[in-house]
Amino acid sequence: MKNKLYLECTSGISGDMTVAALLDLGADQKKLERALKSLPVKGFDIKISRVVKSGIDACDFDVLLDQEHENYDHDMEYLHGHSHSHAHEEHHHQHSHEALEAHEHTHSHDYVQEAHKNSHTHTETMHSHHGHHHHEHRGLNEIMEIIDHADMTDRARSYAKKIFTILAHAEAKAHNVPEDMVHFHEVGAVDSIVDILSVAICMDDLDVEEVIVPRLCEGSGTIRCQHGILPVPVPAVSNIVSAHHLKLHITPVQGELVTPTGAAVVAAFLTAEKLPEDFTVEKIGIGAGKRQYECPGILRAMLIRGSGDASGTDVSTETDTIVKLESNIDDCTGETLGYVMERLYEAGAREANYMPVFMKKNRPAWLLTVLCKKEQVPAMEQIIFRETTTIGIRRQEMERTILKREKRTVDTPLGEVEVKVCSFDGQEYFYPEYESIKKLCEKTGISYKEAYHMAVRG
Numbered sequence: 001m002k003n004k005l006y007l008e009c010t011s012g013i014s015g016d017m018t019v020a021a022l023l024d025l026g027a028d029q030k031k032l033e034r035a036l037k038s039l040p041v042k043g044f045d046i047k048i049s050r051v052v053k054s055g056i057d058a059c060d061f062d063v064l065l066d067q068e069h070e071n072y073d074h075d076m077e078y079l080h081g082h083s084h085s086h087a088h089e090e091h092h093h094q095h096s097h098e099a100l101e102a103h104e105h106t107h108s109h110d111y112v113q114e115a116h117k118n119s120h121t122h123t124e125t126m127h128s129h130h131g132h133h134h135h136e137h138r139g140l141n142e143i144m145e146i147i148d149h150a151d152m153t154d155r156a157r158s159y160a161k162k163i164f165t166i167l168a169h170a171e172a173k174a175h176n177v178p179e180d181m182v183h184f185h186e187v188g189a190v191d192s193i194v195d196i197l198s199v200a201i202c203m204d205d206l207d208v209e210e211v212i213v214p215r216l217c218e219g220s221g222t223i224r225c226q227h228g229i230l231p232v233p234v235p236a237v238s239n240i241v242s243a244h245h246l247k248l249h250i251t252p253v254q255g256e257l258v259t260p261t262g263a264a265v266v267a268a269f270l271t272a273e274k275l276p277e278d279f280t281v282e283k284i285g286i287g288a289g290k291r292q293y294e295c296p297g298i299l300r301a302m303l304i305r306g307s308g309d310a311s312g313t314d315v316s317t318e319t320d321t322i323v324k325l326e327s328n329i330d331d332c333t334g335e336t337l338g339y340v341m342e343r344l345y346e347a348g349a350r351e352a353n354y355m356p357v358f359m360k361k362n363r364p365a366w367l368l369t370v371l372c373k374k375e376q377v378p379a380m381e382q383i384i385f386r387e388t389t390t391i392g393i394r395r396q397e398m399e400r401t402i403l404k405r406e407k408r409t410v411d412t413p414l415g416e417v418e419v420k421v422c423s424f425d426g427q428e429y430f431y432p433e434y435e436s437i438k439k440l441c442e443k444t445g446i447s448y449k450e451a452y453h454m455a456v457r458g
Contacts, residue, residue, distance in 0.1 A: 153407075
């Protein structure tokens with residue numbers, strides 16, 4: 001039976017809210033802590049605790065930053081520079097941005113964070129944030145290197161890379177620069193790196209295969225970031241929502257409910273927008289947000305089972321629907337197509353391949369074929385049109401029967417190897433993961449064939 005996760009984003013979604021909700025669902029905390037300790041990143045610690053939000057008990061995942069890396073992402077004074085009352089709302093619109101930054105207001109917070117225990121006035125905090133602190137602005141390549149050095153499974157690693165890639169696309173479009181020139185500010189900050197890797201590790205540990213998000217509820221008004229005062233939703237969120245066709249619902253709440261990290265997480269994992277007509281709830285996780293708005297500030301995550309899901313029966317196959325995209329491409333180099341393949345897999349393609357064909361007038365060309373889920377079609381087509389010379393893409397929706405599979409880690413005489421296990425007619429079949437075999441070969445010096453056979457024997 002597939003693990004189906006329903007994310008109820010009525011109070012928005014952020015990276016830390018998602019991590020907290022997944023931990024509350026039962027993701028392995030020790031595995032998460034071990035992975036985070038392996039990161040080649042300094043200046044942070046984590047705190048996992050219980051808090052009460054609007055009378056509801058929730059899990060809280062807090063990334064504690066040292067003074068050098070603090071970015072005040074949860075500081076309501078910095079984010080808004082004014083109270084949320086109607087009178088102050090009018091006052092806000094009558095002042096320039098410079099005057100707004102000089103105002104000192106107080107807000108109540110429903111959380112305690114060690115990194116915020118200091119004696120700064122609001123004005124000092126603003127100056128410190130803008131001028132006196134050194135913030136590392138990491139590019140996508142630097143972040144990918146951090147992920148490569150983390151102690152996490154290959155599947156979790158691919159999840160993290162996918163989330164960051166989605167963010168890179170959104171930021172590149174927002175700033176009108178190439179993706180490899182994007183230097184993240186909020187995203188490249190230590191707490192965002194920790195949030196995203198934590199989401200990937202927890203999703204992998206819970207073995208979630210389907211994620212259902214009917215819509216994202218977002219606030220309105222403005223919010224302050226390192227680029228100045230921006231409208232809500234901020235450009236990165238708007239670009240992610242547009243590129244991945246996410247459903248957005250704007251609420252009257254004054255503030256940012258959906259962060260770029262939260263939107264990227266949904267875009268990376270979403271498989272459906274519609275809940276089953278009837279379903280049962282296996283487990284519930286509640287993740288707490290840090291910012292204080294009118295809404296409860298929680299993310300509710302549920303592991304659910306549809307009424308038609310198999311329960312307790314030994315059925316080795318299942319059916320689903322897949323979309324096949326095809327395109328004939330000429331005037332395109334092999335290197336270009338290799339890059340296209342990488343982009344397609346990063347975007348979540350189930351399969352992608354190309355083969356030589358001959359077109360009219362005997363022109364040599366390539367036939368590119370991509371298999372993906374229906375909701376991924378727009379993203380795949382965007383990559384193909386943008387990166388190749390094609391002027392048309394054929395689309396075919398197909399039903400398929402597939403063997404059920406699960407991820408396992410098997411012990412070999414030379415170390416652990418990750419494998420995909422399928423069963424049919426009472427027999428189990430082991431398919432070692434390439435990256436895991438490759439690592440074992442590099443570590444021990446044995447041949448790929450030897451390592452593969454060790455893993456197959458289990």
